[in-house]
Amino acid sequence: MGLRERKKLATRRALERETMRLALDHGIDNVTVDDIAAAADVSTRTFFNYFASKDDAVVGTGPPRPTPEARDEFTGGGPTGDLVEDLKTYLASVTDGDHDDLRDIMAKVRMRERLLERDPRLVPRVMARFASMEQEMSADMAARLGVDADDVAPQLVSALATTLMRFSVRRIETVDGDTSVDLRRLLDETFETLRATLTPPSRS
Structure with missing residues (x-):
């Protein structure tokens, strides 16, 4: 930039x-x-x-979005070829070139939430911004998978990715001692927790 x-x-x-x-x-x-x-x-x-x-x-402009460079790389099959790893890189790019600390970004999110509680008439407009972001992610996922954007798979993955992203960002408040929080690390931990929870324990 x-x-x-x-x-x-x-x-x-x-x-x-x-x-x-x-x-x-x-x-x-x-x-x-x-x-x-x-x-x-x-x-x-x-x-x-x-x-x-x-x-x-x-x-505002809504939730931060992946950078154009990250979108091009992801839809082109990169950067590693592993869908889950590449999805995390794609999501983490929302802070690329961002000079705001993630804690500051989270503070703005909280301020906006407090305002929406006081003035619910703004809620539909905010939700529309989130819906727009999810549609963009779904289109990128469809391009990556080589399927139609209306297919279930890209819509499902983009909805799940959006949820995991929001959960990871919210975890910023629970991270102690860091002046600068690594979003990629939080995404790694969130994805790994989901994987471990959904994977049945091996039987010896």
Whole structure:
């Protein structure tokens, strides 16, 4: 990611963060776009370059997605050829080039959850973002498997992968002593726990 793209990403995140912070402190209806722009140290015009409304800034861009490079590699059969290992690499790429610590990402998730509890009218829009991400993952899985996107297999695997991803991210709060959390390690542990739980013990 180039310097220009990083600056734009930092601005977008600052606007999302300040929107949620002000909304939690004062209520979304009592916060103006001018308030948000001032808190983020940008102009009101800059706010509207990124979001159409306060609600858009609360909803944000949705959950982080795998990078285009990781998607191309995964759908092309890489990087190892092992579907499970490659799926973990694909999922972990959501933090590639991300200068936010995963704990900060999780903090934003929690702020958004608190806002949704106070203002349930935003829930359908947030869920639509998650559904869109899952559809993209299903399409990538279908391309990897060489099947139609409407087939059961890619839809099932993408739904399971989304659940495992969300569970792994939530585990960030239980990891002690790390200032920077390795998402790939958490995914490895989550996948291994699922495998061990579903595999019957060998009989001696």
